[in-house]
Amino acid sequence: MAERPMLSVEGLTACYGAVTALNGVSMSVPRGGICAVLGANGAGKTTLLRTLSGLKRAESGRVLLDGADITRLPAERHVRHGLAHVPEGGGVIAELTVEENLRLGGLWRAGRRDRARSAAEVLELFPPLRERVSRPAATLSGGERQMLALGRALMARPRVLLLDEPSLGLAPLVTRQIMRMLLDLRAERELTVVLVEQNARSALSVSDHGLVLNQGEVAMAEDAGRLLADDRMRHAYLGF
Structure with missing residues (x-):
């Protein structure tokens, strides 16, 4: 089947x-x-x-x-x-830090420990973001912003x-x-x-x-x- x-x-x-x-x-x-x-x-x-x-x-x-x-x-x-959607241009919030943008992606997840684990997985996947985790998204390069947009979507652990x-x-x-x-x-x-x-x-x-x-x-x-x-x-x- x-x-x-x-x-x-x-x-x-x-x-x-x-x-x-x-x-x-x-x-x-x-x-x-x-x-x-x-x-x-x-x-x-x-x-x-x-x-x-x-x-x-x-x-x-x-x-x-x-x-x-x-x-x-x-x-x-x-x-x-x-299901997670990364729109054209990524749509990250420039005024927020990398960490705050990632937190937005995991808001609906039930527990703080679960969200922290998801954030650690994303930062492991995208090492440049780990080095800039406390910086505003406005300071990132275009490639780093796209990584952040992807990482924010992955915070919800999507299947699609x-x-x-x-x-x-x-x-x-x-x-x-x-x-x-x-x-x-x-x-x-x-x-x-x-x-x-x-x-x-x-x-x-x-x-x-x-x-x-x-x-x-x-x-x-x-x-x-x-x-x-x-x-x-x-x-x-x-x-x-």
Whole structure:
């Protein structure tokens, strides 16, 4: 019997007024899988993540997390069910320290000891943050801020991580480090990742599966290696 997907999306539709941003999008990601969501600007990638995390209301369709229907739940309940969302730009609070930002990510966890253990795990994963734990996030480099955004999301110990453009504005070396961390997290925690990226080659290099969106609809859903090898698809939708 096939294992139940960790994340299933069935016929998801979302609108902004009269504009349909997602039109019947379906996808599934197995436990510990990494799925790259690709496409041009305006294809619906960010709307997909916002709808999955409860920040955007779905007009129709379903989002299932490990079999549980979370489609109509408020965003904070998505977190409690095990889904974390790192938006484009990370969204860290610049005026707060690294430690305070991390604490925000673990607010809903029941015990102080549990939160402290989560924070220690994050600082072990991202050594540059440990060295700057008492500094305001405003003093961090772009790469360090992205690490902090990831670390804050991991404070909730999610089962599914939604990442929107984690490499935006970062140097290639830092981008490679972040992609490597995703592979490590998958191996160590069996974390399931949905990765939105403009850098299609980088995203597909760490993904098992790729989903290409075009004007809010699925243009192709395929094994990541096959997408990389499909010249027509790459030229038509991925820009390389």
